[in-house]
Amino acid sequence: MTGREPALHEIDTTRPHPARVYDWFLGGKDNYPVDEELGRRIMAIEAGAPRAARANRAFMRRATRLLVRETGIRQFLDIGTGIPTEPNLHQIAQSVAPDARVVYVDNDPIVLAHAGALLRGTPEGVTEYVQADAREPRAILEQAARVLDFGRPVALSLIALLHFIADDDGAGELVGVLVDALAPGSCLVLSAMTADFEPENVGRGIAAYAAGGVTLVARSHDEFGRFFKGLDLMAPGIVSVTDWRPEDGGDGEEPVSLYGGVALKPGT
Numbered sequence: 001m002t003g004r005e006p007a008l009h010e011i012d013t014t015r016p017h018p019a020r021v022y023d024w025f026l027g028g029k030d031n032y033p034v035d036e037e038l039g040r041r042i043m044a045i046e047a048g049a050p051r052a053a054r055a056n057r058a059f060m061r062r063a064t065r066l067l068v069r070e071t072g073i074r075q076f077l078d079i080g081t082g083i084p085t086e087p088n089l090h091q092i093a094q095s096v097a098p099d100a101r102v103v104y105v106d107n108d109p110i111v112l113a114h115a116g117a118l119l120r121g122t123p124e125g126v127t128e129y130v131q132a133d134a135r136e137p138r139a140i141l142e143q144a145a146r147v148l149d150f151g152r153p154v155a156l157s158l159i160a161l162l163h164f165i166a167d168d169d170g171a172g173e174l175v176g177v178l179v180d181a182l183a184p185g186s187c188l189v190l191s192a193m194t195a196d197f198e199p200e201n202v203g204r205g206i207a208a209y210a211a212g213g214v215t216l217v218a219r220s221h222d223e224f225g226r227f228f229k230g231l232d233l234m235a236p237g238i239v240s241v242t243d244w245r246p247e248d249g250g251d252g253e254e255p256v257s258l259y260g261g262v263a264l265k266p267g268t
Contacts, residue, residue: 016212018164019108023083025053030083030114038212045204052256056191057085059241059260060159061092063189066245067155067262068096073187075154077144079105079134079178080161084114089157090127098124103144107133134161135170137177153185153265160258162227163193166217175227184267190227191241191260193218202257224259231263 016038020031024039027050031039042049067073074097078089081104087095090102102121106112112131121127130143141150148154156178165171179188195202195218206216225238236244240255244262 016214017108017110018209018214019082019106019110022053022160023085025050026057026085028083028085030110038208041208042205045208046198046201046257048254048256049205052258055240055242055256056160056258056260059191059244059258060089060157060189061087062245062247063260063262064089064092064155064157065096067187067189068093068100071153071185071187071264073153073155073185074100075148075152076100076102076157077105077140077148077154077178078102078157078159079140080158080164081106081111081129082160083111090121090125094122094125098122101126101147103128103130103147105130105132105134105140105144107131134158134165135174137174141178141181150181150183152183153187154182155187155189156182157189159189159191161192162190163217163219164215166215171217172226179231179265182265184265186265188228188231188263188265190224190262191258192224194220194224194257194259196220196259197240197255197257218257219259221259224261228261228263230265232266233261233263237261 013032016035020035021039024031024035076089076093093100093102115129119127119129126147128147132140132143162171193216202218206218209216221238238259238261241258241260242253242255244260
């Protein structure tokens, strides 16, 4: 594992943290009262917030499993990992292909403190954790290249990350740098917040996060689609994560305010 163990003073428990609020939504234990307080405020606005968090995790699991089975990809780069919540990406990939190699990336001390849970992979495969900022994609690529062969296909996962990065802060540029480094046959897996389904509730939720010191960006279908420029979207395209190849058919399930999509990088 690269990086270092965080000092206790680096984990601020006086302000809510997105990863810990997300953990609380998922029923985890790696959060603090301040995170629960913000989580409950958001639930008072949008009672379905925990369902959206669970749907997002389920999307990740389905996409990972499909890529291993249908594309033969054996390398994964997961940026914005968050607090480990089983089953983690490497557990899904290595359950199908024990030799899969997975690199997790995050820059939060709270995630680093729990990174050991991300390293319990199969003997045949590799799991590694890199402490790095998503806004520094070239540094991420340099460190990930110690484990991954970028001359071969890689699945790049940016799950519930880009709504924390505004366009003015270089969201499109960082995706572009990362995708440019991928070999043909690689995949981009994205999920991010949208206000297309419930604009009023999402707007109030964004305001609640802002009051807690967290900035969120909700993107339209077209805005989300720009991240896939030059890539070939897999069916069903860009949809709510609940509607991306649901294993039970998804009949009657209401969409959540997160778009998801998976796209292949074509050959040159």
